[in-house]
Amino acid sequence: MFKYFFVTIFTLILAVSVTHAQEFSLKSNAIEPNSFLSESQLFNGFGCTGKNISPDLSWTSGPNGTKSYAITVYDPDAPTGSGWWHWVVYNIPSTTTELVTGAGSESGEKLPKGAVQGRTDFGINGFGGACPPEGDKAHRYIFTIYALKIEKIELPKDASSALIGFMINANSLGKASFVAKYGR
Template sequence: MSEFKLESPDIRPGAMIDQRFEANVFGCTGENRSPALKWSGAPAGTKSFALTVYDPDAPTGSGWWHWVVINLPASVTELKPDAGNHSGANLPSGARQVRIDYGFNGWGGMCPPPGDKPHRYVFTVHALKTDRLDIPEDATAALAGFMINANTIAKASFTALYGRPA
């Protein structure tokens, strides 16, 4: 059995994330485009995937959800650049984005407070034991996270960093 792994041609694990993936809100001036992601080695029994991007260092008391995608078919093994476009048009058929902490459905790029120590951004793909997650259209990322974790049979992650000067 091969190892379940998540990779990106745009972001290296442990490295600083390029500014182009930064949000374009709250004084941040990035392109707010999601990176390309690829995964392989999902375990037998995988019926769908979910993808999350989370900043545990956000000064909120509960971190910050930057992207949540659910109902990715088991046949899908990658997301193209800008798959997180708010329109959803760049996602594989059947997949859907959940409302993130910016208050919309789609990719919300990095935008840590200026001068903070670089934040960690955890990219995770979850192999799920169900074909789809039936959650409300207005569900929060926390509710989606609960349902994702309740149905996860395996997951693969990498963490990268991003900070802004003071």
């Protein structure tokens, strides 16, 4: 009886933990997971003629202790040896659970107060849409929200995406992602 009681309690704790971990999620009304990106999310340059508009993103509240969020869009298939950073936003207030379409403009005027856009591999501080080399297989674009245990990441305005990524991962309490694709 005593053993049965502890097994039951352990099972309940595990179920609650797994349920809570599954609650942190990321979605977009503009992009279905594993679908292909539309013209709106394609870069305008480097031979691509997209609209270069960041999609809307929304997420559920992060784990207990979340003090801010960060978002990245990363292409691990870019033929660089290190992938390609398409968007990096950090210092998103913990009270925020969505970014509107176009929040990734270089002006950042649609971002929540205090949010910072890092420099992408396009050399801009803002969203840079998909633009894989012609003839490459479809690339994967990983959209990720990170729940962070700190309110602010303090970095110079011209910090690289890799350095920002390091700081995000060093302070992450959890993350949620979805993948979209694009090839030409």
